[in-house]
Amino acid sequence: METPRVASLLDFKGKVVLVTGAGGGLGRGIAARFAEAGAAVVAHYRQSAGPAEALVREITQRGGRAVAVAGDLTRAEDVERLMANAVESLGRLDVLVNNAGTYPVAGLLEMTAAQWDEVMASNLRSAFLCTQAAARRMAGQRSGPQRGDGLETGGAIVNITSIEAESPARGHSHYNAAKAGLLMLTRASAQELAGLGIRVNAVAPGLIWREGIEEAWPDGVARWKRAAPLERLGTAEDVADACLFLASPGARWITGASLAVDGGVLTRPSF
Numbered sequence: 001m002e003t004p005r006v007a008s009l010l011d012f013k014g015k016v017v018l019v020t021g022a023g024g025g026l027g028r029g030i031a032a033r034f035a036e037a038g039a040a041v042v043a044h045y046r047q048s049a050g051p052a053e054a055l056v057r058e059i060t061q062r063g064g065r066a067v068a069v070a071g072d073l074t075r076a077e078d079v080e081r082l083m084a085n086a087v088e089s090l091g092r093l094d095v096l097v098n099n100a101g102t103y104p105v106a107g108l109l110e111m112t113a114a115q116w117d118e119v120m121a122s123n124l125r126s127a128f129l130c131t132q133a134a135a136r137r138m139a140g141q142r143s144g145p146q147r148g149d150g151l152e153t154g155g156a157i158v159n160i161t162s163i164e165a166e167s168p169a170r171g172h173s174h175y176n177a178a179k180a181g182l183l184m185l186t187r188a189s190a191q192e193l194a195g196l197g198i199r200v201n202a203v204a205p206g207l208i209w210r211e212g213i214e215e216a217w218p219d220g221v222a223r224w225k226r227a228a229p230l231e232r233l234g235t236a237e238d239v240a241d242a243c244l245f246l247a248s249p250g251a252r253w254i255t256g257a258s259l260a261v262d263g264g265v266l267t268r269p270s271f
Helices: 025-036 049-061 076-090 113-140 173-196 218-227 236-247
Strands: 016-019 040-045 066-070 095-098 155-160 198-205 258-261
Touching: 016 025, 016 076, 025 040, 025 049, 025 095, 025 236, 040 049, 040 076, 049 066, 066 076, 076 113, 095 113, 095 236, 113 155, 113 173, 113 198, 155 173, 155 236, 173 198, 198 236, 236 258
Parallel strands: 016 040, 016 095, 040 066, 095 155, 155 198, 198 258
Antiparallel strands: none
């Protein structure tokens, strides 16, 4: 069995990576990091056209390749168009990062069925549709003898879940349930797609810094820093680097796994 050289593990030159929700802070950071690693990037967005297009300009000005594509990922026809656009624009599809989703707050007893459905659709249905459509294309472009050692793969899928998939938060019962469902979709997809050479893993972020969070939620930020052994909020780059690893040959024998990127907050004693 041939093992890839260490220096090549995070080299994504010649690879095409699709990041959903790349108009937001976390998705933008993930897409930018893959571009820095040499990948051509498809930056999906739903409404944030300005940030997604600015990201594409930044990547292309540095000599990279990138396109921005709009779409409502709860609609199968939009997902199909997104995947077709990615392959037509950049030639293939090697990595999918399912990052798109919403994060609203609503108490369980006050929550409407429409609010529940919206969160399930944006966080879970969208990932299912994208996984299915991307995997079909990854499987179709696979060629050559298959050695079974994990080095020749059809592609990689990384789902952005949350530590709330396993540690629920108040006011987020719909989000907690959707992310827990995405975690199980990760495991089920890993099992079913392995025969096609497609690995599927999850990254579970904790609280990620965004512009203005300290002013908008000072008590929450303070509580988080006290609870996290590493005593800070995460950054988009912290999450992106975990995605890079799981999509890379460095994770060639890893599938169905969930990697917590939370500064150690889940290690906090319960009593």
